[in-house]
């Protein structure tokens with residue numbers, strides 16, 4: 170079956186064990202999580218998880234529905250089809266001596282990445298972007314020797330003011346908070 | 355009012371209308387047991403194994419529709435509940451499992467009898483809680499009962515650290531729950547219901563497949579109205595048995611792997627399937643790819659995740675069965691006046707569906723499916739038929755898992771709503787005796803028959819002591835074939851008759867029963883069957899009958915693994931003797 174990459178946004182109550190329930194469900198239904206990012210949401214007490222999985226659309230739909238059944242899950246949205254903005258951050262530690270340093274710095278510049286640390290034999294680079302951009306930079310740097318790589322995984326949201334909550338009519342958290350998320354464009 | 359955690363727990367149970375708890379004590383749960391005598395409204399039944407407590411709570415819940423409650427101590431006690439909780443989970447049964455945990459300062463230290471029961475039960479509960487502060491007790495219980503009993507019901511586990519039982523705080527039981535992430539859909543979408551009604555009104559060969567959802571929603575009347583008004587034949591899943599009277603002229607029994615041939619043929623030929631409170635389980639559909647190939651499918655279920663899980667459907671309706679059927683029935687075009695009772699439900703001639711129903715009735719005559727050999731040997735099916743006869747179909751039947759379970763489904767005519775209790779989803783051997791205990795405690799005025807396999811009975815036999823100590827008047831029929839019969843049947847059919855690890859010896863069940871202190875009989879011949887059942891019924895307390903039945907009898911019809919629902923292996927029996935489901939079809 171043809172698989173596609175899905176970005177699933179899960180709004181959950183911020184309680185111990187929630188991550189375990191979510192992750193356990195993916196394992197149970199046979200899904201490999203490509204990336205997972207968790208952090209506080211705009212509403213106190215709610216966290217937002219952004220999960221990227223590769224799967225057939227019908228199978229991902231089943232996982233989405235199963236996630237929705239978890240009591241602590243307030244809202245699940247598969248935003249893959251939506252008009253979305255997505256970013257990922259990576260820290261890359263690359264081997265570099267006097268002979269390669271300037272070339273690495275040039276590449277870093279082209280990608281609008283930042284250099285966080287320079288040592289005698291290595292450089293730590295920070296890059297933010299979509300998967301493609303982060304992926305290409307990593308590929309380019311591989312030739313120099315990557316010592317260590319850490320990626321946050323994708324975080325994403327839909328464009329415009331209709332966020333996942335309002336769109337589905339579950340807007341009470343949003344309202345009680347009184348805040349609106351700024352247009353991400 | 356100030357209370358300690360244990361008192362709060364008991365008071366919460368009372369506030370939820372709990373009358374009985376099945377449990378087993380131990381170190382960590384001692385503070386809870388210590389306060390139990392302060393609450394005489396809570397009857398505690400001591401089981402002999404925590405698995406029995408969970409199954410009993412499950413049996414109670416299935417029999418009454420109310421939450422069933424069980425207690426277990428930390429560590430091994432909690433672990434012993436797991437099979438019972440999983441059985442309840444797969445059959446959507448509202449069990450509240452309360453486990454003790456080591457004191458909070460020991461958690462995470464691998465303390466004596468510490469186990470991560472929350473982690474263990476995440477995939478087998480609808481939800482679970484660890485009460486980390488005594489102040490949360492009331493809220494947790496309010497939520498737990500709400501979650502367990504609403505929407506698609508299911509087990510909820512509450513883990514209470516030992517020192518939370520003894521901590522004190524003010525107690526106020528909340529009037530309502532506030533769960534942002536939990537709000538089951540009750541009402542079906544009106545547009546979808548309209549679409550469904552149109553399909554039903556236009557269908558030439560519709561068939562209803564009804565499942566346990568009908569029983570959970572207590573939508574018996576609504577289902578009957580739909581079937582009668584629209585003249586749609588009804589087949590049920592295994593767990594759907596007794597959601598529609600089986601002697602009804604529109605009832606065509608159970609479908610599936612051990613279903614009635616005519617039920618399977620009907621589903622196969624149907625142009626519209628109305629699936630109600632069922633989940634297209636592989637026992638019901640057999641090979642799912644060729645299932646109901648000519649049919650559009652309307653699927654009504656309260657759990658949105660069931661829709662489209664196994665099968666693509668044309669009209670999904672998410673909602674409570676009773677509620678949805680009430681709306682749907684209003685839009686069904688009736689076919690003239692007809693009586694409501696099962697006997698006088700006449701199908702007016704000239705209706706286009708009559709030919710279809712006649713066709714299924716003809717399949718029933720060609721493939722009666724519940725025939726048994728005419729023989730002097732004691733056949734297990736015969737025993738079931740006679741239990742039906744002697745109890746006049748008024749019993750609640752609780753079964754184990756295996757051949758006797760399928761014979762119980764096939765050879766007893768279930769007219770009484772919710773009269774079959776069995777582990778369908780998990781297929782848990784050993785369910786029968788403790789679940790029958792729970793059912794009988796929940797329905798003290800009902801006649802509860804536990805139909806056990808000699809294998810499964812030996813898995814939870816210790817509950818005989820519970821039955822005697824608490825005087826729980828279940829009637830037990832062991833269909834003793836000396837085999838793990840269902841597995842033996844598979845070995846016979848698909849593994850060249852190599853009976854590896856299926857011949858099974860057992861104790862002398864009569865002596866065993868007597869040793870436990872309940873009267874028992876052994877039956878070896880047909881002639882003794884009715885008198886023995888009668889004697890068991892006449893006896894006021896629990897009673898056991900060891901039916902020594904034909905050892906190598908098989909369950910038919912049967913669909914081989916991977917085969918389509920129509921590829922049934924039927925009974926090789928030629929001599930036809932009608933089973934317990936005779937049918938007056940003179941009206942057809």
Ligand SMILES: Cc1ncc(C[n+]2csc(CCOP(=O)(O)OP(=O)(O)O)c2C)c(N)n1
Pocket residue numbers: 754755756757758759781782783784806807808809810811833835837838839840841
């Ligand atoms: C706990 C458990 N273990 C194993 C099985 C596999 N199994 C299914 S049916 C069966 C045989 C049951 O034997 P018995 O209780 O004597 O019933 P019979 O089939 O003979 O009527 C077995 C072993 C099961 N369903 N449950």
Ligand SMILES: [Mg+2]
Pocket residue numbers: 807808809833834835836837838839
């Ligand atoms: Mg047996």
